[in-house]
């Protein structure tokens with residue numbers, strides 16, 4: 001079977017699947033406080049539909065799947081979906097991105113179902129600030145969830161921090177010190193804030209975070225490795241090891257260092273639309289094709305046509321350009 005290659009020569013082997021646009025948090029950089037309109041439940045892909053579509057992508061060369069959202073752990077029996085995806089011929093790696101609030105009781109069953117790794121959003125070590133940035137999240141529950149994931153062997157654990165100017169940008173060093181306790185299986189990544197729909201915040205450029213880190217520690221550049229520790233599957237992250245603490249830190253800088261030229265990812269939205277690029281809305285809906293009775297070949301052709309239409313890149317800049325279209329939670333962050 002031909003690989004999923006676009007007109008710019010990029011081959012797509014990585015699929016992110018948003019399993020719901022809903023969430024038990026309302027992070028200030030991700031959602032407005034009020035006025036979110038959720039996808040009607042009937043529009044969400046069922047587990048069976050996700051499974052069928054993953055099989056189409058796997059046949060076309062996708063080997064890695066990440067379940068995300070919204071918050072994937074609020075979808076009931078998510079471990080069943082993990083198992084179905086993990087058992088799809090061709091899929092070699094299933095990972096999940098979560099806020100970890102509900103992770104503690106689920107970590108072991110997710111691991112048993114075939115989940116290999118998790119990424120956790122984590123923006124503050126201060127309970128009150130954590131609560132206000134997530135609009136209701138509990139730092140203690142999230143820490144317990146991360147611990148349960150570690151006990152279950154879901155490693156490496158990637159901690160994703162979004163830094164916002166004058167909100168949590170004073171915690172860079174605290175975050176490094178804290179996660180350095182688990183430098184053998186944990187990586188800390190700083191993600192640049194991306195404006196969706198509107199610019200609610202000022203983000204912090206990766207270069208500024210690095211400057212803060214270099215003022216205190218020595219950063220040793222790392223190459224992506226194929227082993228099992230931090231730094232694995234780095235994707236668009238550029239990674240360094242902090243010489244003094246051993247912690248691997250990564251920087252994902254979609255605004256200040258576009259990585260569009262090497263983008264190998266596709267996003268299946270919770271309602272079955274395919275996003276070939278965060279800044280581009282594709283049609284038609286794969287869900288409608290599925291529900292209309294399309295067979296594997298027809299689905300394959302539809303996916304290939306959308307991949308061919310993938311734009312060269314986005315035009316969003318740190319202080320200008322366009323904002324991304326849609327909301328992160330339905331697109332699948």
Ligand code: SAM
Pocket residue numbers: 023029030068069070071072097098099119120121122160161162191192193194195196328329332333
């Ligand atoms: N609820 C899960 C979580 O928070 O990990 C998964 C979905 S969330 C949309 C996925 C990732 O997107 C999180 O790491 C979050 O920090 C990030 N994110 C959300 N909105 C963002 C934005 N405007 N800019 C950059 N990253 C964002």
Ligand code: SF4
Pocket residue numbers: 023024025026027030031069070071098099121328329
């Ligand atoms: Fe929910 Fe994740 Fe968005 Fe926070 S970043 S509101 S946890 S989807």
